[in-house]
Amino acid sequence: MPADTVPTTTHRSLEQGTDTTRQADHCARGRSTSTVRNVRWQQLSVLTGLSERALAELTGRIANSTSTSPQRRQRGRPRTLPPAQRILLIAAALRTNLTTRQLAAVFDLTRSMVQRVVTDITPRLAALDLAGPTAHGRRCVAVLDGTLIPVHDQTLTAPSKDYRRSITVQVVARRCDRLVTALSTPWLGNCKDIVVARAERERLRVDRAREVLADGAYLSLTGINTPAQDSTGRIIRDHAWSLHRRRRASTEHVIARLKD
Structure with a gap:
């Protein structure tokens, strides 16, 4: 075996080990950032004035209205925010009446993303029959x-x-x-x-x-x-x-x- 073969192999092994360590650190950092972001979004839910159950029900109704609408195709870039966070953002925007600049600062988003969410979700939310059937009983006045x-x-x-x-x-x-x-x-x-x-x-x-x-x-x-x-x-x-x-x-x- 030539004399320079062992150092080259050892150098390649060290490089592979370093790349693996970097990938593991990047994945761990990504998971920690995602966890912190999810916790932050859960804390911001107080701006909506709705419970977690109400937000989940509203998210499901928006998703059902989207799936049942005829020939509704998504245009432009794929959506970054999941449906639950989009509903949370629009609920906070409608309740607090904050501007897009303020919402972008609070939710750590760009103004263009906030504007796209508000423009997309608001008409679909207004089209829902949130009142539902009238309940019966002595208290339902x-x-x-x-x-x-x-x-x-x-x-x-x-x-x-x-x-x-x-x-x-x-x-x-x-x-x-x-x-x-x-x-x-x-x-x-x-x-x-x-x-x-x-x-x-x-x-x-x-x-x-x-x-x-x-x-x-x-x-x-x-x-x-x-x-x-x-x-x-x-x-x-x-x-x-x-x-x-x-x-x-x-x-x-x-x-x-x-x-x-």
Whole structure:
């Protein structure tokens, strides 16, 4: 055997061992990075206001709507984010009203990726019938309430009592499962709740509900269960009024937390 054969073979073995070690370190680093990223995404789920079960159910419904849509083909580059993280991102975007730049910084993504996810998922999410069939039972009544949302665009807003510029939206939510079933179109922030509710009655679908509870702002609206009044038009603050207020409270708190 020539004298230079042993050093060459030994050198090649060392190179192969070094390459194997580098590949193992790269795989371990990739697994650790993936684990840290998954943990970070799980922590960011608090921005959605939804439980893990609700997020999983929503992800499944979006996937089913995609599979049943006729001739829906994916164009462009393959998607980097898995479906669960895409739903988490769009749920956080709709709840917090953050800009694409802010969402990209929070979720450690690029602005273009955030924009693609929002553009793709939002129409499919709006097409879902999230209200589902109306449940039966004594607790399954609807609650109607208005809420003010601050908006910077002065062409759509007006000065209101709580915000400098805002819009008002009427929300109908079910008391049995705290599910929002209908929303009105945005009106100027200085419009009264009863004016908006009367104009948006068909859109709010209050006539289809088993019973609709509302506070004293909707006293003259027909078909709505409001607190009782005396001969002078004042609300009678008796035991029935206390029960009526207690039945509305939990659902009205859910409506208020939509803006948190």
